[in-house]
Structure formats: C-alpha cells, structure tokens
Amino acid sequence: MDRRKTAPSIDVNEMDDDATMERHGSMQDVAPVINPARGGRTLRLAFSSAVVSLVASFAALVTPIPLFNTYRAEDGFTNADIALAVVANSVGTIAALLVLGRLSNHLGRRLSAIGSLGLLMLGCLLLLNVHDIGILLAARLLMGVGTGLASSSLTSYIVDAAPSRPTWLASVASSQGPMLGLSLGAIASGALVQFGPWPRHLIYLVSAGLLVLSAALIVISPETAKPTPGAWRSLVPRVRVPARVSHLLPVAAAVFVATWTTGAFYQAFMPALVEDQLHTRSSLVLGLVFAAYMAPSVLGAPLGGRFTSAAAQRIGMIIFLVGWIGIITAIDVGTLALFIAATIVAGAGQGIAISAATRGLLYGSTLADRAPIFSAIYLLCYVGAALLSFISGQLSNTFSLPQIALGYGALALVATVITVLAARSPHTDPTGNSRHGE
Numbered sequence: 001m002d003r004r005k006t007a008p009s010i011d012v013n014e015m016d017d018d019a020t021m022e023r024h025g026s027m028q029d030v031a032p033v034i035n036p037a038r039g040g041r042t043l044r045l046a047f048s049s050a051v052v053s054l055v056a057s058f059a060a061l062v063t064p065i066p067l068f069n070t071y072r073a074e075d076g077f078t079n080a081d082i083a084l085a086v087v088a089n090s091v092g093t094i095a096a097l098l099v100l101g102r103l104s105n106h107l108g109r110r111l112s113a114i115g116s117l118g119l120l121m122l123g124c125l126l127l128l129n130v131h132d133i134g135i136l137l138a139a140r141l142l143m144g145v146g147t148g149l150a151s152s153s154l155t156s157y158i159v160d161a162a163p164s165r166p167t168w169l170a171s172v173a174s175s176q177g178p179m180l181g182l183s184l185g186a187i188a189s190g191a192l193v194q195f196g197p198w199p200r201h202l203i204y205l206v207s208a209g210l211l212v213l214s215a216a217l218i219v220i221s222p223e224t225a226k227p228t229p230g231a232w233r234s235l236v237p238r239v240r241v242p243a244r245v246s247h248l249l250p251v252a253a254a255v256f257v258a259t260w261t262t263g264a265f266y267q268a269f270m271p272a273l274v275e276d277q278l279h280t281r282s283s284l285v286l287g288l289v290f291a292a293y294m295a296p297s298v299l300g301a302p303l304g305g306r307f308t309s310a311a312a313q314r315i316g317m318i319i320f321l322v323g324w325i326g327i328i329t330a331i332d333v334g335t336l337a338l339f340i341a342a343t344i345v346a347g348a349g350q351g352i353a354i355s356a357a358t359r360g361l362l363y364g365s366t367l368a369d370r371a372p373i374f375s376a377i378y379l380l381c382y383v384g385a386a387l388l389s390f391i392s393g394q395l396s397n398t399f400s401l402p403q404i405a406l407g408y409g410a411l412a413l414v415a416t417v418i419t420v421l422a423a424r425s426p427h428t429d430p431t432g433n434s435r436h437g438e
Contacts, residue, residue, distance in 0.1 A: 046224060047161035047173075049217035050154050053113055054177040056214045057150040059185030060120050060207040061089070061143055064127060064136070065290055066190040066283040067200065068271040071130065079401070081133050083268040083393025088137045090264070090386030092144020094379060097152060099235050100145075101375030104153035105368060106231035108223045109160065112153035117215045119146030124208040128201050144382075151178075151378040156370045159362070160224035168305035168359070174374070175358040176298045176351060182263070183295035190287020199283075240372040244426070245361050248309075249376075251423045252357040255313055256377065257384030258415030259320065259350035264385035265408050266290050268393065273401045278336040285336075292343040293350075300351025309360035310423040316353025317419040320346050324412040331402050353419070363426035 064071075064085075071077040104112035123143035130136050155174040162170035189203045196202045241249055271286050300319075304312035323346025330339035361373055388411070392404050 043161050043222065043224075044163070046221040047158060047163070049214070049221040050109075050113070050157040050161060051173055051177055053117060053214040053218055054150060054154040054158065054174075055181035055184065056207075056210045057116065057120055057147055057154065058178040058181030059188070060124055060181075060211060061147050062182050062185040062267070062290065063124070063189045063203045063207050064130075064140075065186055065267055065271065066193045066286045067130075067203075069275055069281065069283075069286070070193070070200065071136070072272065075131055077133060077136075079269065079272050079396045080393045081136075082271070083389050083396065084133070085136050085140045086264050086268045086389040087386050087393065089140040089144040089147075090382040090389065092141040092146075093148035093151070093382045094144075094386065096145045096148025097375045097379045097382070100149045101152045101379075102372060103149070103231060103235070104156055105225060106228050108227045109153055109157035109225050110218050110221065110223050111227075112149060113157060113218050114215050116146045116149035116153060117211045117218070119143070119149065121208045121211040122146075124204045124211070127204045130200070148378065148382075152375045155374045157224060159365075159370050168302060168355075171359040171362055172302055172305070172355055175355050179294045179297040179351065183291040183298070186287040186290040186294070187284075188287070190282075190284040193283040193287075195284070240369075241361065241376050242365070242369055242373070245363055248357070248360045248424060248426065251313065251419055252361060252377075253380050254415040254418040255317060255353045255357045256380045258317070258412050259354055260381035260385050261388045261411065262324075262346065262350070262408060263293065264389045265392070265405070266293055268389055269396070269401055269404060273331065273405070274336070274339075277331055277334060277401060278339055279334065280336060289340060289343060292340050293347040296344050296347035297351030297354065300348035300355075302355075304352040304356040305359075307356070308425045309356045309363070310425040312356030313353050313360075313423045314420050316349045316351070316356060317416040319349030320353060321349070321412050321416040323347070323349055324409045328402075328405055328409045331405055360426055 068077070068082050072079075072082070100112075120143055123139045123146060126135065126139040126142065130139070155177075158174045158177070159170045162173065185207070188206070192203045192206065193199045267290070270289060274286055274289055275281055300316065304316060306312075307315065323342050323344075326342025326345060327339060330336075330342055358377060361377065362370070365373060388408075392407065395407075396404055
C-alpha cells in the first residue's frame with residue numbers, strides 16, 4: 001500500500017524542531033510532553049483509560065433520548081422543547097470549548113478529564129428528577145459543558161498516548177470514540193427503559209456509575225502533558241488551527257456541520273418521527289435507530305485510512321448523501337426497515353468523512369497544537385448543531401417532521417457538493433513531510 005495514502009503517524013517521540021523549541025520556550029499555552037519512553041505499559045494504560053472515558057462520556061450524553069417520548073406523553077413536552085434541550089447541550093459544549101479548550105495544556109490531561117467526568121455525573125443525577133422543561137435544560141447544559149471539556153482533554157490525551165502503529169489509530173480513536181459512546185449509550189438506555197425497573201431513573205444511575213469508574217481509571221493512569229503556568233490566561237477564548245492546514249478548514253467545516261447536525265436531528269426529532277411516521281413506540285427501537293447512525297461511523301472510519309484525506313472525504317460524503325436520500329424515502333413511504341438501512345448507510349459515510357477531515361487537520365500536529373485543533377473541530381460541530389436545532393425546533397411548530405427532514409437532506413446535498421468540488425489534502429514537500437507554511 002502506498003504510504004502516502006495512510007493516515008499520518010502522530011508520535012510524541014518524533015516531535016519536530018518546532019515542538020522542541022516550544023517545549024523549552026516561554027509560550028504560556030504549551031504543554032510540554034512527558035517522555036513516554038519511561039514505560040510503554042503505563043502509556044497503554046493512559047490510552048485505554050482515555051478511550052474508555054471518552055466512550056463513557058458520550059454514552060452518558062445520549063441516555064435521555066429513549067425517554068423523550070415518555071417526557072412528551074407524561075410531562076407534556078413538545079418537539080420544540082426537545083429541540084431546545086439539544087440546543088442547551090450544544091450551548092454548554094460551545095462555552096466549554098471556547099473557555100476550557102486549552103485548559104488541559106496547563107492543568108494536565110488527567111485533571112481536566114476528571115473534571116469533565118464529574119460534570120457529566122452531576123448532569124446524570126439531575127436527570128433523575130425531570131418533570132418540567134427547566135430541569136431537562138439545566139441538565140443538558142451541564143452535560144454539554146462536561147462533554148465540551150472531555151472533547152478537548154480526552155481526545156488530546158488519546159492522541160498523546162496512542163501507539164505509533166497502526167498509524168490511523170490516533171485519529172480513529174479520537175474521532176470515533178464519541179460515536180461508539182453515543183451508540184452504546186442509546187442502545188443501553190433504550191433496553192433499560194423498556195425492560196428494566198425504574199425506567200425514568202435506572203439508566204442515569206448506571207451512567208453515573210460508569211463515569212465514576214472512568215474517573216478512577218484516569219486517576220491511576222500516567223500524565224502525558226506536564227502542567228504549565230498560564231491556566232487563567234488560557235480561559236480567554238481562543239481557537240487555533242495551524243496555518244499549514246488552514247486551507248483544509250472550509251471543507252472540513254462542511255463535513256462536520258452536515259454530519260453532526262444530522263446527529264442533532266436524530267436526537268431532537270427521531271423519537272417523535274419513529275412514533276408518528278414509522279409507527280412504533282418501542283424505546284429499544286429508538287435506541288437502535290440512533291445507534292444505526294452512530295455505530296457504522298466507527299466501522300467506516302478505518303476504511304477512509306486507505307485513501308488520501310481529500311479522497312476519503314469525497315467518498316464519505318457521497319455515501320452520506322445516498323443515505324439521506326434513503327432516509328427521506330423511508331419517511332415518505334413509512335417503512336421502518338428502509339429507514340434503519342438508510343441510516344446505517346449515512347452513518348458509514350459520516351464515519352469515513354469525519355475521520356478523514358480530522359486526519360487532515362491533525363497532519364503534522366505537535367502536542368501543543370492538539371487541544372486547540374480539537375476545540376476548533378468540536379466548536380464547528382456544535383455551533384452547527386445548535387443553530388440548526390434551534391431553527392428547526394421553531395419551525396416544527398409550523399412544518400411537519402417530514403418537511404423538517406427534507407431540509408436536513410438539502411443541507412447534506414450542499415455539503416456533499418462543496419466537498420466533492422473543494423476537498424484538498426495536507427500540503428507535503430517532496431519527502432512526504434507536511435509543510436509548516438506561513
């Protein structure tokens with residue numbers, strides 16, 4: 001296989017001269033690397049703990065989804081209310097990314113990760129008493145802050161501690177860990193709501209327990225980024241993408257916004273859509289449908305590693321668009337099986353496209369680059385999700401859910417056209433190394 005078509009290795013042992021200068025310089029937002037050569041076993045523990053924690057964080061995030069129809073039926077919540085809960089989650093995440101995105105460079109990955117897990121656990125406990133929209137919004141806001149902090153600290157922790165082979169492991173684990181967590185969380189929540197005792201409470205207690213276990217794993221894992229001064233200064237909002245990959249950002253933004261807003265669509269409207277248009281009230285089916293979008297993303301991502309970043313983004317978005325065509329058709333004819341099949345296709349396409357876009361932005365990154373890059377990535381994802389969820393939530397008072405779905409399909413079409421026409425790979429010099437550009 002042509003090595004130029006594989007995902008770049010991100011190895012903290014092979015940091016370039018620029019990174020070496022940063023480690024010994026006076027920059028306040030740089031987290032010096034701790035030499036991982038001291039023990040491969042402990043570094044593998046850090047990698048495993050970070051992956052488990054990232055999965056658990058996003059699993060907790062989606063636990064309310066199978067309960068949304070319960071809240072609609074028993075507490076009088078509307079589709080606009082549920083969409084507003086998605087907005088609250090996104091707003092909390094955006095705030096955390098803007099303010100806390102670089103905090104792990106100064107406090108270390110472990111302390112920041114433990115803080116994110118604690119916020120998510122508090123959100124789970126608050127969800128134990130959802131009977132009015134205010135409680136749901138507060139819990140989702142709190143969990144949004146937790147996932148925002150986890151998005152920057154845990155993904156950076158994963159990339160820091162990842163083994164150098166296989167080369168695609170760091171980008172796949174960091175970009176697809178959330179997708180795996182969302183899938184597992186939705187299925188487990190649906191099963192416990194339908195078959196377990198205390199349907200409005202058990203899943204939140206289980207999620208809180210898993211978050212405590214994840215925090216314990218982080219506690220016994222080694223630190224990969226030495227704490228440095230400047231934590232308060234880092235709270236000033238700042239999102240940075242290195243100049244050498246900034247030309248990739250417009251297409252990456254189209255990929256992230258289209259795919260993540262589809263995830264927000266599934267959170268906000270899929271429960272009502274499945275019940276009203278596809279004629280099932282099963283909580284487990286709700287969880288499986290949501291997982292049908294997220295889970296194939298994990299399988300689709302390694303496939304993208306066989307191609308250049310630009311080619312993989314084009315392929316992924318074309319598959320994603322085909323999936324959306326199937327989704328709209330299934331809603332129109334009212335066929336649940338077709339809806340699930342089309343959802344799986346769209347999920348596989350988003351996995352290829354998201355992983356490829358992430359791989360391109362991480363190309364040639366140093367340790368200090370990673371947290372700001374991941375903050376930029378998730379900021380694009382959640383801003384797009386929040387804006388469209390708010391707009392579509394308001395429109396749901398006027399338009400039907402099939403019409404709302406058609407609007408999301410149109411967005412998928414626009415993003416695919418942009419990607420096919422404008423996708424580019426990172427610049428490389430004749431030796432195959434990334435150019436550091438401006």
